[in-house]
Amino acid sequence: MSIETKNPLARAVKRVLDVVRVIAFISLIAWPLMTLMITIGHSSIAEHWGIDISVFSSFNIDLDEFPEGTAQSKGVRDPKISGKGHLSVDTSSLSAFYTFVLMMEVGGIVGFYMLLQLRAVFTSLAAGDNFDLKNSARIRRIGYVAIGWALTSPLLQYFGGQLILQEYSLNMPGIVLSPAFEVNGGMIFIGLAMIVLSGILNEAASINESHQLTI
Numbered sequence: 001m002s003i004e005t006k007n008p009l010a011r012a013v014k015r016v017l018d019v020v021r022v023i024a025f026i027s028l029i030a031w032p033l034m035t036l037m038i039t040i041g042h043s044s045i046a047e048h049w050g051i052d053i054s055v056f057s058s059f060n061i062d063l064d065e066f067p068e069g070t071a072q073s074k075g076v077r078d079p080k081i082s083g084k085g086h087l088s089v090d091t092s093s094l095s096a097f098y099t100f101v102l103m104m105e106v107g108g109i110v111g112f113y114m115l116l117q118l119r120a121v122f123t124s125l126a127a128g129d130n131f132d133l134k135n136s137a138r139i140r141r142i143g144y145v146a147i148g149w150a151l152t153s154p155l156l157q158y159f160g161g162q163l164i165l166q167e168y169s170l171n172m173p174g175i176v177l178s179p180a181f182e183v184n185g186g187m188i189f190i191g192l193a194m195i196v197l198s199g200i201l202n203e204a205a206s207i208n209e210s211h212q213l214t215i
Contacts, residue, residue, distance in 0.1 A: 010125035017119040050092045053100040055164045058084035058180035065174030084180040093167035103160045136202040143194030150188045154181035
């Protein structure tokens, strides 16, 4: 049963989410169209074609392997340097570009689904349905998707990075790039918090329903 209340904050958030939804939808459609246009452009200027893409990679640098006189270091006790992060790669490989676009598109679809669920929650709140059981289910779905994406996106990072790096040749002694992944612990925590919150909202909705029946 709806409780008619004035909720300007929920309405304001819903309007913002409406705008974000439109922008996100346009972006999801634009990515494949942009890919098609770039592919067409590649066929006409294949010799000079190139594009910057991002890949999550680990790197290992061995200063001892550098040609003599090219590496001058100071204050470095160990000549081996390693780490991982997002690298910007200027590639002329269509396969690498397609892999990058596919990874971005999958992540965008996951984010868009969570955005739709969140918008539905605020649509319900803006209408005064503060104890709608559907909101509990929507928040629980957001939690499950957040955890699922946090656990599966590292695999996409690793294998997608492997495909991209296979197309990229770095002939430099002492520098090795390899695919890497990183589990987003913060996303898992947010997902668990959403699931707990959905349970609390579900209990609150049940109590409210029992209260209204008693009245």
